[in-house]
Every structure is written in structure tokens, then in C-alpha cells.
Amino acid sequence: MSVKCCVCEADVNxxxxxxxxxxxxCTDCGTExxxxxxxxxxxxxxxxxQEDWGE
Amino acid sequence: MLHIFYSRLRIxxxxxxxxxxxMGVNVDFRDVGDFVWPSDFSAVNGGVALCRLIxxxxxxxxxxxxxxxxxxxxxPSETVLLCGDKIATAAALDVAGVPQPDWRIAASPDSAxxxxxxxxxxxxxxxxxxxxGRLLAKVDSRESCEAIAEHKAQMGPAHSIYYIQKYxxxxxxxxxxxxxxxxxxxxxxxxxxxxxxxxxxxxxxEPYPMDDELQNLLEWTAxxxxxDFLAVDVFKTPEGYVINEVNGQPEFHGSxxxxxxxxxxxxxxxxxxxxxxxx
Numbered sequence: 001m002s003v004k005c006c007v008c009e010a011d012v013n014x015x016x017x018x019x020x021x022x023x024x025x026c027t028d029c030g031t032e033x034x035x036x037x038x039x040x041x042x043x044x045x046x047x048x049x050q051e052d053w054g055e
Numbered sequence: 056m057l058h059i060f061y062s063r064l065r066i067x068x069x070x071x072x073x074x075x076x077x078m079g080v081n082v083d084f085r086d087v088g089d090f091v092w093p094s095d096f097s098a099v100n101g102g103v104a105l106c107r108l109i110x111x112x113x114x115x116x117x118x119x120x121x122x123x124x125x126x127x128x129x130x131p132s133e134t135v136l137l138c139g140d141k142i143a144t145a146a147a148l149d150v151a152g153v154p155q156p157d158w159r160i161a162a163s164p165d166s167a168x169x170x171x172x173x174x175x176x177x178x179x180x181x182x183x184x185x186x187x188g189r190l191l192a193k194v195d196s197r198e199s200c201e202a203i204a205e206h207k208a209q210m211g212p213a214h215s216i217y218y219i220q221k222y223x224x225x226x227x228x229x230x231x232x233x234x235x236x237x238x239x240x241x242x243x244x245x246x247x248x249x250x251x252x253x254x255x256x257x258x259x260x261e262p263y264p265m266d267d268e269l270q271n272l273l274e275w276t277a278x279x280x281x282x283d284f285l286a287v288d289v290f291k292t293p294e295g296y297v298i299n300e301v302n303g304q305p306e307f308h309g310s311x312x313x314x315x316x317x318x319x320x321x322x323x324x325x326x327x328x329x330x331x332x333x334x
Binding site: 019021023051054055 | 061063064065069072073086109110111112184185186187189190213255286302303304305306
């Protein structure tokens with residue numbers, strides 16, 4: 001499905017099996033977005049990467 | 056009971072969930088980014104947990120708390136602590152004699168410059184704790200070294216200890232092995248024109264063939280670091296392979312893309328066997 005990017009309003013493709021908390025990158029503006037709801041699908045800007053994040 | 060705790064739903068966490076679901080494995084899969092101990096874990100009693108919080112600080116804390124309740128955590132806290140601290144990793148590999156790029160530790164800007172000069176330029180300044188290629192600095196001269204060392208001195212206590220590694224010419228790629236239970240399950244190279252080859256920084260993943268020297272080195276490294284689930288980064292040098300870093304909470308979507316191997320499924324299979332073995 002397609003949802004508007006909350007930053008640049010470009011269409012962002014969201015998989016049918018998207019889950020709350022999933023991270024998606026807007027291919028237009030590059031913003032990392034977080035799925036905060038799946039019905040309806042709602043996106044918000046993901047939190048800034050922190051210094052101790054990673055693998 | 057198998058638990059998977061996470062705080063950001065990366066491709067990896069979703070892959071693990073989907074693998075468990077497709078295998079019919081009953082899993083307690085939860086976002087615990089806002090957790091309160093012990094109330095949020097009152098129903099957890101033993102079993103196995105994959106602890107996948109994206110903050111290494113939080114991940115170590117939750118791992119230790121779960122272990123205090125008798126939960127077998129993947130990875131155990133000693134492995135998470137060892138991998139989360141590049142200085143500790145380098146020291147452990149050094150004691151065991153595992154080949155790695157030459158390195159120094161320094162405790163002040165002046166001693167950092169001395170340490171870098173003893174290695175010879177270029178060198179790489181790395182934060183002792185960090186990931187995704189963040190805050191790495193390749194330093195080619197004394198002037199740059201003095202500037203970097205001084206800047207790091209202003210960055211807070213976490214940067215007050217200087218981990219300096221000899222720069223390794225790696226012909227445009229490094230090697231990433233994902234290991235489960237001490238065995239390599241995927242092997243790829245990460246190619247980039249930039250000296251930082253992390254896929255998080257744009258390095259492109261491709262399969263890499265295993266050879267005896269590399270296999271022995273990887274299994275040796277895993278035996279030193281311990282744990283269940285590791286991602287080992289390797290440089291190929293004219294003198295042979297050397298271990299660059301060991302990651303204790305692997306991200307593996309690039310490895311899956313490069314090799315077609317379902318790391319998520321292999322990890323769940325391993326975790327289920329571990330669950331069965333401790334019942």
C-alpha cells in the first residue's frame with residue numbers, strides 16, 4: 001500500500017505485512033519513518049539515532 | 056518459552072518474528088523500549104531470550120536482569136559486554152593470539168598522538184563503544200591526529216579513552232561472517248569505494264567464498280568471544296586474514312541479501328534447540 005511521507009508528502013510504499021515499530025525509509029527525502037499504526041497505516045519520523053545504537 | 060525482546064523493529068527483528076511464525080514456534084515477541092523492571096517481565100520465568108534492544112546500554116542492562124531470573128539470553132551478558140567494548144574485544148583477542156590490526160590505547164590527547172606515531176600513519180581512531188561506522192576517523196598526519204585527539208577530549212567521558220588501530224589497506228572490501236553456535240552460516244564481502252565499508256554506510260554486500268584459513272580463524276575467534284550469535288568483521292591483508300571487530304548483536308539483512316540464506320530461520324532453530332536443552 002502507499003502512504004504519504006509525513007515529511008515530504010511523497011508516496012511511501014508500505015508492505016501489506018507491516019508491523020507497528022517497523023522502520024521504512026522514504027525514497028524521496030531519505031527520512032527514516034516508523035510505522036506507529038497499521039489500521040490505518042500511519043507513519044511518523046523515527047527517533048534520531050543515538051550514540052549507543054547498533055549491533 | 057522463547058522470548059524476543061526489541062526496542063526498534065529493524066528488518067532483523069521482523070525476520071526473526073516471521074521465521075518463528077512460519078515454523079509454528081510460540082514466541083513472546085515484544086517491544087520493550089519503555090520497559091519497567093520487574094513488572095513488565097513478571098511472566099518471564101526461565102527459558103531463552105533473544106535480547107535485541109537497539110541501544111547497547113539498554114541491551115546489556117536487560118540481558119543482565121533477565122539472567123538474574125535464570126533466563127538463558129542470546130547472547131549472554133559476558134559476550135555482549137565483550138563485544139560492546141572494542142578495547143575489551145581487542146584485549147581478549149590479543150591474549151588468545153588471534154591476528155588483528157595493530158592497536159594502541161591512550162588516555163590523553165598527547166598520549167594518543169604518541170600512540171598513533173608509534174603505529175605509523177595512517178591510523179583509525181575508533182570510539183570504544185560504537186557501531187555502524189559512526190565516529191571513525193582515519194588520520195594521515197600528525198597535524199590531523201592532534202586535531203582529532205583534541206576534539207575527542209571535548210566529547211565527554213565515553214571518548215576519554217582512545218582506541219587507535221593501524222589502518223589496513225583492504226582493496227575495497229571487508230568480510231562479514233555471521234556465526235551461530237560457533238559455526239559460520241553466512242559469509243559475504245562488503246564493497247565500497249569509501250574506506251568505511253559498513254552496509255549501514257552504503258557498502259554493497261556480495262557473497263565471499265570460504266577457505267580453510269578463514270574458517271579456522273573465525274572458529275578460533277568465536278571460541279575466544281563466546282556467545283551464540285556473532286557477526287565477525289575481517290580484513291584480508293597480504294599477510295593473511297585479521298579480525299577487525301566482533302559484533303554481539305548482529306544485523307544480518309545484508310548477509311541474507313548477499314547469500315540467500317535465511318539467517319532468521321537458522322537463529323530460531325538454534326534458539327528452539329537451546330530451549331529444549333535446558334528444559
